[in-house]
Amino acid sequence: MAGYRSKTGTAGAADRSPEAGRRRELLREMLRVRRLEERCVELYSEAKIRGFLHVYIGEEAVAAGVMSALAPEDAVVATYREHGHALLRGVPAGAILAEMYGKVEGCCRGRGGSMHLFDADTRFYGGNAIVAGGLPLAVGLALADKLSGRSRVTACFFGEGAAAEGEFHESLNLAALWNLPVLFCCENNLYAMGTALARSQSQTDLALKAASYEIPSWAVDGMDVLEVEGAARRAADGIRGGSGPHFLELRTYRFRAHSMFDPERYRDKAEVARWTERDPLLLLRTLLESSGQLDAADWEAMEREVDAEMAEAVRFAEAGTPEPADQLLRFVYSTPVQP
Amino acid sequence: MKTTYREAIRAALREALINDERVFLMGEDVGAYGGCFAVSLGLFEEFGPERIRDTPLSESAFVGAGIGAALGGMRPIVEIMTVNFSLLALDQIVNNAATLLHMSGGQFNVPIVIRTTTGAGRQLGAQHSHSLEGWFAHIPGLRILAPATLEDARGMLPTALQDPDPVLIFEHGSLYNAAGELDDDAGAVEIGHAAVRRAGTDVSLITYGGTLPVTLEAAATLAEEDIDAEVLDLRTLRPLDEAAVLATVAKTHRAVVVDEGWRSGSLSAEVSARITESAFYDLDAPVLRVCSAEVPVPYAKQLELEALPSAARIAIAARQVVGARG
Numbered sequence: 279m280a281g282y283r284s285k286t287g288t289a290g291a292a293d294r295s296p297e298a299g300r301r302r303e304l305l306r307e308m309l310r311v312r313r314l315e316e317r318c319v320e321l322y323s324e325a326k327i328r329g330f331l332h333v334y335i336g337e338e339a340v341a342a343g344v345m346s347a348l349a350p351e352d353a354v355v356a357t358y359r360e361h362g363h364a365l366l367r368g369v370p371a372g373a374i375l376a377e378m379y380g381k382v383e384g385c386c387r388g389r390g391g392s393m394h395l396f397d398a399d400t401r402f403y404g405g406n407a408i409v410a411g412g413l414p415l416a417v418g419l420a421l422a423d424k425l426s427g428r429s430r431v432t433a434c435f436f437g438e439g440a441a442a443e444g445e446f447h448e449s450l451n452l453a454a455l456w457n458l459p460v461l462f463c464c465e466n467n468l469y470a471m472g473t474a475l476a477r478s479q480s481q482t483d484l485a486l487k488a489a490s491y492e493i494p495s496w497a498v499d500g501m502d503v504l505e506v507e508g509a510a511r512r513a514a515d516g517i518r519g520g521s522g523p524h525f526l527e528l529r530t531y532r533f534r535a536h537s538m539f540d541p542e543r544y545r546d547k548a549e550v551a552r553w554t555e556r557d558p559l560l561l562l563r564t565l566l567e568s569s570g571q572l573d574a575a576d577w578e579a580m581e582r583e584v585d586a587e588m589a590e591a592v593r594f595a596e597a598g599t600p601e602p603a604d605q606l607l608r609f610v611y612s613t614p615v616q617p
Numbered sequence: 618m619k620t621t622y623r624e625a626i627r628a629a630l631r632e633a634l635i636n637d638e639r640v641f642l643m644g645e646d647v648g649a650y651g652g653c654f655a656v657s658l659g660l661f662e663e664f665g666p667e668r669i670r671d672t673p674l675s676e677s678a679f680v681g682a683g684i685g686a687a688l689g690g691m692r693p694i695v696e697i698m699t700v701n702f703s704l705l706a707l708d709q710i711v712n713n714a715a716t717l718l719h720m721s722g723g724q725f726n727v728p729i730v731i732r733t734t735t736g737a738g739r740q741l742g743a744q745h746s747h748s749l750e751g752w753f754a755h756i757p758g759l760r761i762l763a764p765a766t767l768e769d770a771r772g773m774l775p776t777a778l779q780d781p782d783p784v785l786i787f788e789h790g791s792l793y794n795a796a797g798e799l800d801d802d803a804g805a806v807e808i809g810h811a812a813v814r815r816a817g818t819d820v821s822l823i824t825y826g827g828t829l830p831v832t833l834e835a836a837a838t839l840a841e842e843d844i845d846a847e848v849l850d851l852r853t854l855r856p857l858d859e860a861a862v863l864a865t866v867a868k869t870h871r872a873v874v875v876d877e878g879w880r881s882g883s884l885s886a887e888v889s890a891r892i893t894e895s896a897f898y899d900l901d902a903p904v905l906r907v908c909s910a911e912v913p914v915p916y917a918k919q920l921e922l923e924a925l926p927s928a929a930r931i932a933i934a935a936r937q938v939v940g941a942r943g
């Protein structure tokens with residue numbers, strides 16, 4: 279099941295044009311991420327799932343906008359804050375949750391957990407918990423496409439914290455030097471754990487940094503999914519057209535703590551409150567309602583369907599089989615190896 | 618045919634590039650320069666800049682790009698000039714290449730081959746002379762090869778390229794000029810087993826890579842004293858051919874492990890531990906080790922020589938274990 283999806287266009291008075299339908303679809307996608315993440319927090323609090331858990335609440339417009347600009351044959355590389363990316367790429371919510379439960383039905387049979395979701399069917403290459411560790415992989419995936427004469431995009435997500443790592447600079451340089459089809463998506467949520475961007479970078483304009491590598495780069499309002507989608511489409515079109523890597527700095531904000539262990543000493547509540555006024559779901563919903571593209575019945579139906587999807591995903595994960603401990607040594611090598 | 622270790626590797630590279638269009642070589646100065654150690658000399662002219670791909674000084678990014686290209690269906694051979702510089706790419710090797718298959722629950726394997734030069738003996742000082750292959754042999758998910766002979770220099774690469782998982786090949790810098798006869802039809806060799814390079818009955822000298830020549834030299838010296846040493850070349854450092862180690866110890870009842878790495882926390886410690894774990898009652902004497910002195914490898918010739926395992930030190934250790942009658 280490539281993403282749980284029920285029909286849009288639930289009965290109502292709202293605009294039924296394809297354009298309106300597409301926008302409602304983006305709203306639904308963001309809502310799916312929001313609800314999945316809320317479930318994750320609940321399940322974590324109930325100690326049903328463990329490990330480090332990083333939720334994406336507040337940043338949904340970034341993944342939703344970029345994913346909708348990608349084609350099935352494209353590839354995605356993401357970070358440890360990747361539940362939403364996996365979901366919107368088409369990994370079923372049940373397989374994601376089952377992974378966090380350590381079940382056979384998990385997308386990695388319990389060996390990855392929250393920070394390491396992978397899925398070959400959707401070309402989802404992780405789930406990387408080393409800050410900036412995924413950028414070189416994306417460069418290599420794009421190199422393979424180029425050497426094989428395939429026109430595909432590799433989208434690589436990373437936080438603004440990654441811009442301080444050497445791998446960021448090495449990878450941007452390589453991608454530009456070799457004119458590789460990489461879409462760099464920098465999720466600038468202003469903090470790397472508790473370190474504010476201005477406390478870690480001499481130059482805080484990240485698009486400018488990327489531009490210094492001769493990469494076409496834009497700063498985008500990452501709370502406006504339509505902006506994100508438009509920018510991602512333009513960038514992906516440019517990449518497919520052979521004009522090499524593109525870079526988007528997506529200006530966003532995480533509403534929740536960095537992880538489940540973060541007492542948030544480094545920012546004040548007023549700042550968070552200011553940003554929640556620009557909640558990406560709220561922004562789009564308001565826009566759609568005011569332009570007659572979403573009515574109350576649409577929204578209620580959407581919520582009902584997404585809630586049902588997530589309830590079913592939790593049920594699926596709960597009902598799964600724990601990956602047997604006697605399977606521990608599988609998948610270290612492709613063929614069994616006695617160390 | 619007469620050849621050298623360097624030429625044997627080059628022949629293997631050339632064959633791989635001809636036989637499989639997914640294969641490409643990338644690294645610093647592999648192309649226009651002809652390879653830091655001239656291993657890839659001439660390949661740039663023959664195969665062009667796409668397949669003999671010069672990279673910037675970005676070890677982490679180009680090793681990671683090799684991993685990504687492997688995920689994307691290619692068969693990259695990544696050359697890191699020396700193991701000392703591989704430390705800048707440790708993240709990609711240890712956190713990505715070695716883990717992706719496992720973390721993805723078997724969905725993504727990484728068929729990359731990483732070649733690098735290791736070892737001392739050329740008065741290059743501490744930052745160009747260390748033997749760190751033992752560190753890599755610590756990591757589950759990697760396969761570690763150490764060709765010590767012309768046959769292995771020629772034959773390990775094609776076998777490594779068939780492996781669905783990451784393989785690291787450590788070429789000892791002092792071996793590149795080693796010359797000798799190689800069969801005209803030499804090709805792929807198996808990489809699962811250690812090899813007895815000299816059969817003997819009195820003591821097992823267990824080594825690999827760059828210290829094979831001095832170990833054989835020590836065995837020749839010992840033979841003049843009527844000590845018949847068996848020399849075992851591990852060839853593959855991970856997974857270790859434990860059966861071969863135990864078999865030679867069962868035969869000679871005495872063992873000296875020779876390793877250019879440092880002694881503390883080393884591959885030689887691992888081999889020694891396997892012997893005590895599984896062949897303790899076969900032993901007639903404690904296992905001894907001949908390793909590099911525990912200093913950063915120094916520049917001055919006399920200091921460097923003093924630091925490295927020598928035939929003389931190996932022979933002394935062998936006499937000592939043979940002298941210890943059980």
Ligand SMILES: Cc1ncc(C[n+]2csc(CCOP(=O)(O)OP(=O)(O)O)c2C)c(N)n1
Nearest residue numbers: 359407408409437438439440467469470471
């Ligand atoms: C190389 C590395 N160093 C440190 C960490 C610990 N760490 C995990 S997340 C994080 C902050 C990263 O911030 P950013 O890249 O902005 O991403 P965000 O969490 O904001 O999405 C740090 C320091 C790590 N995982 N990897």
Ligand SMILES: [Mg+2]
Nearest residue numbers: 437438469470
């Ligand atoms: Mg951040």
